Amino acid sequence: MVYSLPEEVLEHVFSFIVSDKDRNVVSLVCKSWYEMERWCRRRIFVGNCYAVSPSIMIRRFPEVRCVELKGKPHFADFNLVPEGWGGYACSWIEEMSKAYPWLEEIRLKRMVVTDESLELISTSFKNFRVLVLSSCEGFSTDGLSAIAANCRNLRVLDLQESEVMDLSGHWLSHFPETFTSIESLNMSCLGSEVSFSALERLVARSPNLKTLRLNRSVPLGKLSTLLHLAPQLVELGTGAYSSGIRSDVYSSLSKAFLGCKEIKGLSGFWDVDLSYLPAFYSVCSRLTTLNLSYATIKSPDITKVISQCPNLQRLWVLDHIEDSGLNALALSCKNLQELRVFPSDMYAADANVTLTEQGLVSVSQGCTKLQSVLYFCHQMSNSALITIAKNRPNLTCFRLCIIEPRTPDYLTHEPLDIGFGAIVKHCKNLNRLSLSGLLTDRVFEYIGVHAKKLDMLSIAFAGDSDLGLHYVLSGCKSLKKLEIRDCPFGDTALLANVAKLATMRSLWMSSCAVSIGACKILSQKMPMLNVEVIDENGTLDSKLDSCLVEKLYVYRTVAGPRSDMPGYIWTMDRDSSSRI
Amino acid sequence: MDGGYSRINEETHPQLLDLIPNERNWFVTRDGDHNIEGSKSHHGNGDEKKLELRLGPPGVEDWSVSDAQRSYKSPQKAAQKRYQIFKDLYFAVHACKQKQISCVSHMFSHFCTNLDSIYLFFIFFLYVSVSCFGETHQLLGAPAPVVGWPPIRSFRKNIASSSSKQAPVSDSQNGVVSNNIVEKGKLVENCQKGFFVKINMNGVPIGRKVDLNAYDTYEKLSVAVDQLFRGLLAAQNDTSGCGNNGNYQDEKPITGLLDGNGEYTLVYEDNEGDRMLVGDVPWHMFVSSVKRLRVIKTSEISNISRKDEKIKV
Numbered sequence: 001m002v003y004s005l006p007e008e009v010l011e012h013v014f015s016f017i018v019s020d021k022d023r024n025v026v027s028l029v030c031k032s033w034y035e036m037e038r039w040c041r042r043r044i045f046v047g048n049c050y051a052v053s054p055s056i057m058i059r060r061f062p063e064v065r066c067v068e069l070k071g072k073p074h075f076a077d078f079n080l081v082p083e084g085w086g087g088y089a090c091s092w093i094e095e096m097s098k099a100y101p102w103l104e105e106i107r108l109k110r111m112v113v114t115d116e117s118l119e120l121i122s123t124s125f126k127n128f129r130v131l132v133l134s135s136c137e138g139f140s141t142d143g144l145s146a147i148a149a150n151c152r153n154l155r156v157l158d159l160q161e162s163e164v165m166d167l168s169g170h171w172l173s174h175f176p177e178t179f180t181s182i183e184s185l186n187m188s189c190l191g192s193e194v195s196f197s198a199l200e201r202l203v204a205r206s207p208n209l210k211t212l213r214l215n216r217s218v219p220l221g222k223l224s225t226l227l228h229l230a231p232q233l234v235e236l237g238t239g240a241y242s243s244g245i246r247s248d249v250y251s252s253l254s255k256a257f258l259g260c261k262e263i264k265g266l267s268g269f270w271d272v273d274l275s276y277l278p279a280f281y282s283v284c285s286r287l288t289t290l291n292l293s294y295a296t297i298k299s300p301d302i303t304k305v306i307s308q309c310p311n312l313q314r315l316w317v318l319d320h321i322e323d324s325g326l327n328a329l330a331l332s333c334k335n336l337q338e339l340r341v342f343p344s345d346m347y348a349a350d351a352n353v354t355l356t357e358q359g360l361v362s363v364s365q366g367c368t369k370l371q372s373v374l375y376f377c378h379q380m381s382n383s384a385l386i387t388i389a390k391n392r393p394n395l396t397c398f399r400l401c402i403i404e405p406r407t408p409d410y411l412t413h414e415p416l417d418i419g420f421g422a423i424v425k426h427c428k429n430l431n432r433l434s435l436s437g438l439l440t441d442r443v444f445e446y447i448g449v450h451a452k453k454l455d456m457l458s459i460a461f462a463g464d465s466d467l468g469l470h471y472v473l474s475g476c477k478s479l480k481k482l483e484i485r486d487c488p489f490g491d492t493a494l495l496a497n498v499a500k501l502a503t504m505r506s507l508w509m510s511s512c513a514v515s516i517g518a519c520k521i522l523s524q525k526m527p528m529l530n531v532e533v534i535d536e537n538g539t540l541d542s543k544l545d546s547c548l549v550e551k552l553y554v555y556r557t558v559a560g561p562r563s564d565m566p567g568y569i570w571t572m573d574r575d576s577s578s579r580i
Numbered sequence: 581m582d583g584g585y586s587r588i589n590e591e592t593h594p595q596l597l598d599l600i601p602n603e604r605n606w607f608v609t610r611d612g613d614h615n616i617e618g619s620k621s622h623h624g625n626g627d628e629k630k631l632e633l634r635l636g637p638p639g640v641e642d643w644s645v646s647d648a649q650r651s652y653k654s655p656q657k658a659a660q661k662r663y664q665i666f667k668d669l670y671f672a673v674h675a676c677k678q679k680q681i682s683c684v685s686h687m688f689s690h691f692c693t694n695l696d697s698i699y700l701f702f703i704f705f706l707y708v709s710v711s712c713f714g715e716t717h718q719l720l721g722a723p724a725p726v727v728g729w730p731p732i733r734s735f736r737k738n739i740a741s742s743s744s745k746q747a748p749v750s751d752s753q754n755g756v757v758s759n760n761i762v763e764k765g766k767l768v769e770n771c772q773k774g775f776f777v778k779i780n781m782n783g784v785p786i787g788r789k790v791d792l793n794a795y796d797t798y799e800k801l802s803v804a805v806d807q808l809f810r811g812l813l814a815a816q817n818d819t820s821g822c823g824n825n826g827n828y829q830d831e832k833p834i835t836g837l838l839d840g841n842g843e844y845t846l847v848y849e850d851n852e853g854d855r856m857l858v859g860d861v862p863w864h865m866f867v868s869s870v871k872r873l874r875v876i877k878t879s880e881i882s883n884i885s886r887k888d889e890k891i892k893v
Binding site for chain 2: 075077161221293434503
């Protein structure tokens with residue numbers, strides 16, 4: 001006899017289970033649990049919008065409130081994915097507008113969103129609250145006007161790093177005077193001026209506003225006005241941080257910051273004028289997040305700021321911070337968890353900026369809670385990497401970019417295999433890794449053996465042969481996303497590990513040594529994968545099987561080959577390549 | 581490389597052909613593969629590793645470097661190789677610039693036998709002409725840029741340069757498409773030619789023109805305005821008609837133009853026709869919207885009609 005709890009009780013218990021993995025496991029227990037779980041799942045995360053179709057999602061989960069979708073491959077951020085590749089949110093939004101009238105939150109990343117879709121969102125979901133468009137494109141300020149005008153209960157409007165067609169700054173004025181619910185507004189990616197008076201009035205009537213990220217065109221002189229209207233702000237992104245010679249700007253700004261007792265995060269800081277920096281010193285002691293990655297200020301000035309921020313947990317900064325600044329960071333910020341150092345000059349090692357591997361070593365030593373690193377530099381050594389690995393075994397994300405490809409250890413001129421090997425060996429919880437520098441197949445052997453929790457791996461200009469790829473595909477148990485460019489990895493390794501690809505979200509390979517024939521074989525062996533070949537010359541049909549593919553994107557899917565591909569993408573299907 | 585150069589100084593042009601060391605293979609092979617130095621060493625490794633590779637998983641075919649990979653073109657490597665050769669040639673040209681330029685034509689004929697080098701020589705000739713006119717040494721420090729490398733978002737590039745130049749906001753931001761083509765056109769014009777705007781001063785009948793591209797801060801502009809009008813103002817105030825020859829102690833410097841403390845204040849007319857106080861916005865934004873300048877008496881500011889002002893960001 002089976003004893004089972006009443007539905008209402010089970011539903012209540014399920015409401016505490018939030019992680020997708022756990023929910024999936026719950027739904028496998030038995031048919032009644034499967035049914036109950038699917039009716040009460042409220043949040044859906046789709047890591048690859050082509051892995052499943054909107055109708056499949058809607059059929060299984062009828063009562064969803066929050067949807068998160070990701071579109072283009074990560075390398076699209078660096079212009080490796082050609083225009084028109086896909087990632088259209090249109091069909092998703094259309095189907096959800098009919099099926100989910102109570103939808104509250106939509107989060108899209110690297111997708112193409114149109115003004116029509118935005119308008120549809122604004123009119124279809126009566127209780128719509130959260131819109132996050134991260135690194136998206138395809139829409140203009142007209143779409144934003146529709147959102148502003150129609151979403152009466154909007155809490156979050158976040159346009160993080162999206163490419164918006166800036167038609168006018170008046171979209172802000174479309175928020176009605178009765179609209180007071182906004183909690184988070186991020187418009188830092190917009191180029192042109194917004195109507196300041198509309199912004200001012202909006203801020204004045206929004207008591208719940210906690211996050212405000214302005215765009216570059218909001219002048220510093222106006223910032224104090226906004227701060228006086230919103231002293232409850234927790235996260236602030238300034239506009240341009242300079243002004244003319246107006247002495248009153250400094251004093252009013254400084255006074256305004258004094259009034260903001262809740263600020264924990266600062267960003268913005270375009271065009272920094274040093275004389276205005278001290279204006280925000282009063283909030284430094286409370287800061288947990290500081291993004292100075294647009295501020296071209298020199299090391300001593302950066303040091304002065306960060307030495308006043310003992311509670312800093314996240315710091316994004318340009319390489320102007322130099323080793324000296326990083327040494328100071330290691331001494332002052334003992335709670336640091338995430339560090340990102342971006343390059344100021346892409347190509348030449350700027351003689352005036354002395355940022356070396358030493359800075360990272362100091363931080364790894366001094367900041368015991370450091371978990372996530374993104375570091376751009378011009379030189380690295382195995383000994384430094386080994387030291388970092390031993391200092392910080394709690395690293396979960398390690399992304400190192402040595403700017404010149406294939407740069408060896410600058411002390412020994414050897415490959416950096418043992419350095420990265422030490423990283424994966426000591427940092428047992430590493431889930432994200434990006435490699436650079438001179439690397440042979442040996443480093444991949446180390447990765448395959450040690451990096452058992454690795455979820456995402458990025459490889460560029462590395463390796464000698466297929467063995468490298470084979471080590472990774474056969475060894476990294478948890479690997480979900482693999483992106484490779486300009487490596488001599490080819491057919492053998494790929495075809496020897498086809499089953500692995502079905503356990504991963506996606507594989508990207510560009511400028512490697514994979515042939516068309518291998519892609520066809522892969523597609524035949526693995527019908528649950530979409531094997532997409534990108535050939536921008538558009539001549540794939542006439543090429544032999546032995547020809548190499550330009551770019552390859554392989555992902556698992558239950559939705560079959562996609563129908564919105566541009567002319568230069570072919571899906572390898574069965575015997576012949578087909579372009580739908 | 582070094583051996584070749586020492587000979588240039590003494591001998592005439594035939595010796596230049598020896599600059600190209602024999603081990604470098606300039607010729608394109610029949611199947612279109614570039615027999616690049618880099619790939620040679622690549623093969624070397626492959627040969628050594630053949631033993632290692634055979635210890636691969638059982639049942640899998642030969643792991644050795646496949647034909648596909650042998651012909652694996654590394655465009656990046658080819659570009660780097662070209663660049664290296666180019667660098668060598670630059671030194672050669674630099675050394676022989678003072679000698680005979682005609683020797684260059686001999687090198688040209690030597691290299692014209694293959695396509696790859698024609699491309700190389702085209703750049704080579706451009707470079708000769710450029711280097712004859714100026715220093716281009718910084719080019720040597722810069723490696724050839726690769727698509728998508730280093731992995732930075734486009735809106736993060738050129739931050740260092742854009743903050744010091746007068747880059748318009750919409751251009752330096754994250755690839756934002758500005759539909760305002762007219763504005764863009766004008767901005768380009770500003771940066772390329774001198775950007776001269778009229779500047780008038782109350783009480784001085786003759787106006788001046790000032791090149792805003794010559795300055796990058798308000799302070800410098802203020803100094804320039806002082807220099808432009810100090811003499812004219814003194815001449816205007818000098819009613820005795822004694823002339824202005826060497827009577828410089830009567831010239832008062834014009835100060836406090838920007839902070840409201842001086843006798844005069846600097847204002848401007850923007851692209852919307854409004855009269856604005858100079859100094860509120862970042863310099864580059866000011867330059868992109870200013871139409872003309874005016875120096876007015878600070879005391880006159882309160883007399884300006886309020887209804888002429890529009891609310892502006």
